[in-house]
């Protein structure tokens with residue numbers, strides 16, 4: 439019995455040892471297999487660059503075959519990283535620092551899993567030669583389409599390398615009829631189409647062939663702490679361009695280009711732009727609205743705490759003659775200007791040629807506040823040129839203090855044409871005080887006139903009145 443017992447003990451022990459050995463060998467095998475598998479997965483050309491500690495939700499474009507030398511085309515790697523990251527909730531696509539990635543025109547398409555982040559710490563470069571752009575793809579360079587709850591951030595740069603486009607545009611303008619070589623269309627650098635809840639933070643965008651950052655048919659946009667720059671002589675290079683887009687906040691950013699710092703177009707509402715340094719460029723603009731008799735609607739716009747330096751315009755609304763629709767509830771406040779040609783402007787005769795045909799009908803402008811606009815101007819402090827057909831109403835000029843700048847040539851008084859509203863507070867020059875016509879009960883009359891196709895207005899009810907320059 440005793441012997442039997444110790445025998446079974448021995449048997450039990452050896453069984454344990456056997457199990458242990460088998461298990462550890464098995465474990466080692468699995469480990470080896472894992473390593474092999476890992477190695478196999480990475481077997482396409484992986485350069486010197488060592489990705490950061492592996493995080494399951496991080497997709498470094500270097501792991502997708504990007505070269506990062508600024509010369510090889512890294513578009514495929516970028517697209518592949520996007521496709522993988524898009525399927526994972528809370529994923530981050532990394533564009534690593536110190537490297538340059540040449541990217542051809544691409545579309546990064548959703549819908550993706552929520553909270554996708556594109557972390558740009560390196561530099562993304564557009565093809566520098568105009569001729570290397572596919573003719574079929576001149577709308578934009580990087581096109582984000584149908585993305586939701588998406589963030590771009592990082593301390594990197596997106597460089598549109600647009601200088602060849604800018605000079606070619608001059609060539610094109612001159613040789614329009616002679617040359618078909620240079621395309622008349624130029625690409626926007628970054629465009630969001632039909633995308634909601636998008637955040638753009640910290641990055642730099644520069645030298646776009648055309649507009650730098652455009653939102654189209656989107657909502658819930660937040661832009662914070664970005665820098666946009668291109669030279670003063672780069673044509674049509676808007677900083678941020680909004681169209682058919684609602685619920686936008688643009689803040690704490692620095693924008694200086696050859697065109698509008700922020701351009702707000704038709705279909706925009708609830709837009710808040712604040713703490714922006716703007717210049718050089720054309721200031722912050724609503725419009726041009728109503729081109730080719732189109733209907734334009736823009737409402738609920740707040741632009742405040744802005745500093746503008748060396749811009750053509752400051753706070754501006756521009757509409758084409760003959761348009762339709764309405765601009766309402768707009769407020770520009772606490773705007774500091776330095777050497778700005780026209781700090782305060784409404785132009786309902788906007789025209790990109792020498793002469794445009796006079797037309798009746800206009801985008802109605804009502805409810806515009808200019809409050810605490812101060813600093814120096816180089817041509818005219820206030821210029822409100824409202825339509826002959828329908829006046830601007832409910833325009834407020836409050837605390838406007840504008841002095842001629844040192845580089846100022848030739849003097850113009852404040853000018854208001856067909857603009858109704860009130861001026862109050864400190865007004866310098868004093869011509870601002872006499873500029874607006876008083877009377878606020880006009881809106882009803884206008885609405886009625888507008889409904890009846892401006893029949894009453896064609897008789898020159900407003901057009902015959904003298905400009906109220908004093």
Ligand SMILES: *[C@@H]1O[C@H](CO)[C@@H](O)[C@H](O)[C@H]1NC(C)=O
Nearest residue numbers: 551552553586587634635658
């Ligand atoms: C996207 O973000 C918005 C606003 O932050 C939020 O209300 C919404 O629930 C988010 N959607 C998803 C799918 O996470």
Ligand SMILES: *[C@@H]1O[C@H](CO)[C@@H](O)[C@H](O)[C@H]1NC(C)=O
Nearest residue numbers: 592593594639640641642663
């Ligand atoms: C703004 O962005 C820069 C990178 O471009 C970063 O260094 C800085 O910390 C950011 N500032 C804030 C307040 O986030």
Ligand SMILES: *[C@@H]1O[C@H](CO)[C@@H](O)[C@H](O)[C@H]1NC(C)=O
Nearest residue numbers: 707708709737738739740767
């Ligand atoms: C004007 O626009 C602001 C900003 O979007 C909004 O908060 C406010 O309610 C609007 N006022 C009117 C009278 O619609």
Ligand SMILES: *[C@@H]1O[C@H](CO)[C@@H](O)[C@H](O)[C@H]1NC(C)=O
Nearest residue numbers: 793794795796797826901902
């Ligand atoms: C349009 O109207 C303005 C003011 O009535 C006038 O000075 C101008 O010559 C007209 N322009 C054309 C092209 O008819």
